[in-house]
Amino acid sequence: MxxxxxxxxxxxxxxxxxxxxxxxxxxxxxxxxxxxxxxxxxxxxxxxxxxxxxxxxxxxxxxxxxxxxxxxxxxxxxxxxxxxxxxxxxxxxxxxAYLADVARLEWAVYDALHAADAAPLDPNALADVPPEGLDSVRFRFHPATRVIVSGYPVVSLFRANRGADPDGPLKLSAEGEGALVTRPEVEVAVHAVSPATAAFFAALQDGAPLGPAAAAGLQADPAFDLAASLSLLLTTGAATALDYFKE
Structure with missing residues (x-):
């Protein structure tokens, strides 16, 4: 019954x-x-x-x-x-067409808010990796980290339509925007990134080592900035640990 x-x-x-x-x-x-x-x-x-x-x-x-x-x-x-x-x-x-990606980003923010807590990785941790081990580095991501890959300016649309003035001026890029969602402490943060950086983060989160993940970023855009992307990854609390092959 x-x-x-x-x-x-x-x-x-x-x-x-x-x-x-x-x-x-x-x-x-x-x-x-x-x-x-x-x-x-x-x-x-x-x-x-x-x-x-x-x-x-x-x-x-x-x-x-x-x-x-x-x-x-x-x-x-x-x-x-x-x-x-x-x-x-x-x-x-x-x-x-961009509605589903905006909804994905909003769900990622909501989901990150309810994710488990974890201590972020020390931003200087990569400095301890020897040069010969860099390509093999794998990151373990914070439980709240989410990566959104989109062909639309998803972060701009998200911010504009969650703002106090939805009818205000909205300048949208003709290119896509990726999003890195993090929650190093209590507040959820949404970081707008280039499509290439989003592809790089997505590859890392899928378990790819640093070398192949960087190749994914370069494939998305030959001007992919690996150093800037790594800096964002390490300073936003997106990762909790790293591992690399030691000879």
Missing amino acids: EQEFAAALLDPDRSAPAGLGARPTRLSIHRNNVVSGLVDHLAAILPAASRIVGEDFFRAAAGVFVRAAPPSSPLMFAYGAGFPMFLEGFPPAKGV
């Missing part, structure tokens, strides 16, 4: 479970309240995405998502990770 009731809550086409008696109207009310609560949860996490498309559009899209992908865990704070990918394939949102 409980499983049938839970399934019926998020499926408007599902009939009321047997045994509910003359209370189908109450089920409909409860169903609407549950869906509305989940939509409110997504709107609170993704205010920039909501502002970009408008509240009505956002809530309608979120409602479709909630019914298609209801929570699988009682831990509500973890619900919504799949919504950015849903937006990417949601036909009515095709005209706002």
Whole structure:
């Protein structure tokens, strides 16, 4: 009975479970309240995405998502990770191509806030690595670190649509922007980076050694600045440790 009731809550086409008696109207009310609560949860996490498309559009899209992908865990704070990918394939949102990436960044900020604590890597740690070991360096990333690779100016859009003046002047780069999300202490920080630096960070976070990760950055842009990217990585608390091959 409980499983049938839970399934019926998020499926408007599902009939009321047997045994509910003359209370189908109450089920409909409860169903609407549950869906509305989940939509409110997504709107609170993704205010920039909501502002970009408008509240009505956002809530309608979120409602479709909630019914298609209801929570699988009682831990509500973890619900919504799949919504950015849903937006990417949601036909009515095709005209706002950057919407899914903005939502990914917003989810990354939210997710970083709830990640485990860890002590950041000493910014001078790389100086202790001998030159012959540099290419083999692998970084262990802070649990809160997130990397967003985008072909759109995602950080600028994120900041503009979370600001107090959404109608103010907005200058967008014609190129993409990556994002490095960190939380070395209490506050989450969003750092705008070049697409090449984002590719470099993404490769490192996927476990690539420094040498191949740098090659990924150079492949994205021959002007990739390895020194500046490493400095950002080491001074923002993005990593917690490093390992390298010792001969």
